[in-house]
Amino acid sequence: MSDSLTPFFFGPIGKQLFGVYYAPPPELARDFGVLLCNPMGQEYVRAHRAMLQIALRLARLGFPVLRFDYFAQGDSTGEDEQGTLAQWQEDVRAAITELERRARVESVFVAGLRLGASLAAQVASGREDVEGLALWEPVTNGSDYLDELIAWHQDKLWYFLSGEDGDQSTWPTKISANSRISPIEILGFALHPSLTAEIQALDLLALLRKPASRLLVIESDAKPPVAALCNKLQQLGAAVDYRCIESFKIWTEDPDKGLVPQPIIQAIVDWFTAEGE
Amino acid sequence: MKEKAVTLGRFKSLVGVVAEPDGDTREPAVLLLNAGLIHRIGPNRVYVKLSRTLARQGFRVLRFDLSGIGDSLPRPDHMPVEQFTIDDVVQAMDYLSATYGSQRFVLMGHCAGAYHSFRTAAQDRRVSGVVMMNPDGGEAEWVEYDRKRKLARYYQNYYGKKTLLDPQRWKRFFIGQISYRNVIKNLLQNVLWSRISGFCFRLRQRVGKQPPTQADEKLFTVEAILRKLFELDTRVLLIYSEGATSLERVQNNMGKALKQLSAAGKLQLAIISGADHIFSPLASQADLLRGIERWMQNI
Numbered sequence: 201m202s203d204s205l206t207p208f209f210f211g212p213i214g215k216q217l218f219g220v221y222y223a224p225p226p227e228l229a230r231d232f233g234v235l236l237c238n239p240m241g242q243e244y245v246r247a248h249r250a251m252l253q254i255a256l257r258l259a260r261l262g263f264p265v266l267r268f269d270y271f272a273q274g275d276s277t278g279e280d281e282q283g284t285l286a287q288w289q290e291d292v293r294a295a296i297t298e299l300e301r302r303a304r305v306e307s308v309f310v311a312g313l314r315l316g317a318s319l320a321a322q323v324a325s326g327r328e329d330v331e332g333l334a335l336w337e338p339v340t341n342g343s344d345y346l347d348e349l350i351a352w353h354q355d356k357l358w359y360f361l362s363g364e365d366g367d368q369s370t371w372p373t374k375i376s377a378n379s380r381i382s383p384i385e386i387l388g389f390a391l392h393p394s395l396t397a398e399i400q401a402l403d404l405l406a407l408l409r410k411p412a413s414r415l416l417v418i419e420s421d422a423k424p425p426v427a428a429l430c431n432k433l434q435q436l437g438a439a440v441d442y443r444c445i446e447s448f449k450i451w452t453e454d455p456d457k458g459l460v461p462q463p464i465i466q467a468i469v470d471w472f473t474a475e476g477e
Numbered sequence: 478m479k480e481k482a483v484t485l486g487r488f489k490s491l492v493g494v495v496a497e498p499d500g501d502t503r504e505p506a507v508l509l510l511n512a513g514l515i516h517r518i519g520p521n522r523v524y525v526k527l528s529r530t531l532a533r534q535g536f537r538v539l540r541f542d543l544s545g546i547g548d549s550l551p552r553p554d555h556m557p558v559e560q561f562t563i564d565d566v567v568q569a570m571d572y573l574s575a576t577y578g579s580q581r582f583v584l585m586g587h588c589a590g591a592y593h594s595f596r597t598a599a600q601d602r603r604v605s606g607v608v609m610m611n612p613d614g615g616e617a618e619w620v621e622y623d624r625k626r627k628l629a630r631y632y633q634n635y636y637g638k639k640t641l642l643d644p645q646r647w648k649r650f651f652i653g654q655i656s657y658r659n660v661i662k663n664l665l666q667n668v669l670w671s672r673i674s675g676f677c678f679r680l681r682q683r684v685g686k687q688p689p690t691q692a693d694e695k696l697f698t699v700e701a702i703l704r705k706l707f708e709l710d711t712r713v714l715l716i717y718s719e720g721a722t723s724l725e726r727v728q729n730n731m732g733k734a735l736k737q738l739s740a741a742g743k744l745q746l747a748i749i750s751g752a753d754h755i756f757s758p759l760a761s762q763a764d765l766l767r768g769i770e771r772w773m774q775n776i
Contacts, residue, residue, distance in 0.1 A: 203550055207482035207492050218482060218494070220548055248516045252548065274518050275480070275494050275525060356757065358634050388521030388757040456513040 203256055209276075210268075210298045217291055218275035219268035221302055222255050228262030232331055232476050233303040235295055236267045237316030240283070241349075242387035243451035244273060247313055250450045253460050254311065257469045263476065264303030268295045281383045281390040285319070285398035292323040300329070307331045309472055310412075314451055315339050318404050324411035332475045333412040334468050337449075340425040342402030352452065353386045404429055410436035416471045418464055420447045443467055478532040485541070485572040491565060492548035493517060493541025495573075496532035505581035505605055505776065506573045507531055509540040510566060510594055512587035512610075512755070516547025520587060520755035523762050527585070530766050531773060537577060541569055543593070566597040570604075581605045583776060585769070588613050588754070595702045598711045606712040606776045608769055611754055612699050613723045622678045623722035629671035632663045682729050699727045703734050706743055713744045714772045716765065718752035745772060 204223040209216040224230070236251050238244045255265045270288040272278030296308055307329040312320035317338035324330035339345040383390040391399075405428055415438050419426050422444050430440045447461040481495045494517065509524045511517065517540040518525050528538040542549035543565045552561055566584065573579040583606040584594035591609035598604035640646045649655050699715075706713060717724035728735065738744035747768045752761035 205484075205492070205548070205550070207484060207494075207548065209480065209482055216480075220492070242521070245515060245518070245520070245522070248547065249514070274522070275482070277480075279526075280522065357753070358631055385759045388523075388755065388759075388762075390759055455515045458514050 203259065205259075211291075211294050214277065215271055215287075216277045217268050217271060217294065219266055219295065219298065220255070221299075222259035222265040222267075223303075224259050224262045224264055228260075229264065230262040230476050231305055231307075233264040233266065233299040233305045233308045234258050234472060235292070235299050235308055235310045235320075236265065237292060237310060237312035237320045238267070238269065238273070239314035239316050239451050240270070240273060240288075241280075241389040241391075243314050244269075246453055246455050247451040249455065249458065250460050250465060251313065253465050254468055257465065258472060261469065261473055263309075263472065264299065264305065266295055266299040266302070268298075279390075281392040281395075284392065284395050285402065288319055289323050292319050293327075296323075296327070296329070309333070309476065311336065311468055311472070313337060315345070315399075318342075318402060321404060321407065321411040325407050325409045330412045332414040332416070332472070334416040334418070334471060335429075336418045336464065336468065337420065337451075338404060338417070338426065338429065339402065340404040340429050342399040344425070345402070346396065346399055349386050356387065405432050407432065407436065410438040412438065414439050414441070414475055416441045416443070416468065418443045418445060418467060420445060420449065420461075420464070441471065478529055480528075480532075483539075483541075483572075486544075486565065486568040488550075488553060490544065490550040490552065491541055491569065493539050493569070494528070496528040496538040496540075498532050498535045498537070501535060502537050502577070503535040504579065505536070505583045506570075506577070506579035507536050507538040507583050507585060507773075508566065508569055508573075509538065510584060510586035510590035511543050511546045513589045514546055517542045521757055521762065523587075523756055523765065526762065527766055527769060530770055534770060534773065536773065537573065537579060539569060539573060562593045563597050563600060566593060567601055570601065574603075583608065583773070585610070587611055592702075595705075595711075595713070599705055599709065604711060606714070608714045608716065608772070609699075609702075610716045610756075610765070611718055611721060611723065612702075612715075613721075613754065618678070619722065619726050622675060625671035625675055626722060628667050629675070632667045636660070636664060636668075679725075679729075699723070700731050700734075703727075703731050703738060703744070706738055707734075711743075712776060713738075714747060714769065715744060716747045716749060716768060718754060718756065718761070719748050719750040721754065724748065747772075 206221045209218055211217045236255055238251055239247055251267060255267050259265045269276040270291045272280055272283035299308055309332045310320045310324055310330055311334035313336045317335040320333060321335060324333050383392050410433060415433055417430055417440055430442050433440050445464050445467055447464050450459060450461050453459050478499060479497050483493050483495055485491050485493060512520050524540045528540050531538050544561055545551040570582050582604050584597055584604055585608035586594040587610040591612035594607045594609060598607045735746060749761050749764045751758055756762050756765050
């Protein structure tokens with residue numbers, strides 16, 4: 201089966217976002233589109249192939265699918281240090297609108313990985329047109345997430361750079377007072393102070409409304425914060441399908457290995473297929 | 478500077494982004510080729526930065542995904558990878574010629590992209606320059622030498638700096654909460670033995686260096702590329718991260734040829750300090766961009 205894809209830019213001049221739209225075979229086309237929300241920075245670079253696989257498989261099953269890059273990420277307009285969570289939430293809204301327009305559908309499913317899952321949940325909780333939401337390893341607590349990224353950053357540089365030829369003076373060891381005024385660099389990307397502050401303040405358990413009536417939550421090792429998130433979503437009235445599927449963390453793997461977490465991708469595709477009937 | 482998303486190639490299956498100057502466009506056009514399996518934004522999004530930097534200098538730049546990489550679909554004709562990588566790049570140049578009238582090209586690539594760049598340049602005379610960023614690889618013994626170097630460096634830093642200055646780790650050491658066996662293994666095997674075997678390997682390379690055999694010549698190594706360079710009129714910017722094993726290898730194997738090519742104006746060697754293989758530190762990215770920008774002014 202041949203795949204039909206259209207790369208394009210959308211959004212206002214100066215803040216144009218790169219997207220790839222996957223049109224389903226007309227005879228299989230469904231009434232719901234699927235929007236995919238990427239992780240950020242280095243995690244996105246490494247997870248690109250997995251997100252692409254989700255898009256291709258869903259499109260072949262009849263879903264119109266849109267993948268896109270947030271402002272200042274990927275191919276979208278903007279430099280690394282210009283990205284903010286507020287802007288990226290706005291980008292998710294713009295992408296939903298674009299998908300509904302292109303696919304001529306009135307409601308969508310959204311899937312997100314890591315920070316993309318968190319953004320998707322935050323945006324969806326303020327809308328009525330998100331039918332279902334798949335959260336893959338959502339970032340529940342931004343402060344813990346930043347600590348995780350910084351530890352990874354330091355470990356990579358210890359391994360590849362430090363000692364003989366690396367200047368360690370610019371490496372973040374924690375989010376200090378100084379990082380509130382100047383960008384820090386994490387894993388090859390600059391993070392503006394306003395972004396680090398926003399991420400630090402991110403708390404997915406603070407959602408006030410259910411993001412969708414039906415949610416799929418996937419993680420690869422059971423963690424208390426994700427269990428707490430599932431409880432919270434159920435308290436808000438959502439039906440939560442939780443799956444713990446053992447797998448490598450694709451967002452940390454070397455892209456040259458060409459890995460794809462097949463069981464997780466299949467679970468996401470199967471869930472959308474069942475929910476989208 | 479403005480950017481446009483495109484599909485191109487015989488099967489319209491290749492996905493790319495063209496960055497164009499706002500004003501007049503200069504030749505040559507630039508193509509950025511995938512760094513391994515990383516999609517067209519490049520390692521740490523550096524291809525996006527490079528595209529935009531060069532477009533602001535007046536060059537038209539296409540960053541795109543080869544077949545089966547990033548957003549580009551696999552080719553339906555099942556052409557072998559060694560052939561289709563070159564064919565994809567040729568089709569991308571054809572696209573720029575047909576759409577914008579570009580006649581000369583500079584191909585740029587990191588790691589595997591560096592090889593694709595030069596392999597295409599060796600077959601298509603429209604390519605007037607090549608920028609090779611950290612072309613890696615080589616014989617298995619060099620790969621193993623590289624692995625041990627990195628391992629030794631990591632554990633040396635881990636125990637020598639990180640652990641020594643951490644009171645919590647010392648506490649755990651004294652109350653027996655760590656694996657003494659692992660510590661001894663890491664220090665003896667991963668630091669000491671890796672250093673010793675690395676030293677022996679370097680010595681062996683210097684003392685017992687063999688001239689390349691016919692089989693070696695067929696390997697597409699930087700050495701083979703440099704030999705080919707003597708025959709072509711292609712200008713090459715060869716960029717390495719400081720301390721890269723592949724740089725050590727090429728200097729060890731081809732030091733004299735490097736100097737001859739540099740003297741002939743065919744080759745410029747640039748070494749970026751404080752950089753890992755994928756130019757993670759932002760300062761190294763800035764140096765990389767500046768180096769390429771400067772070289773492009775003279776191409």
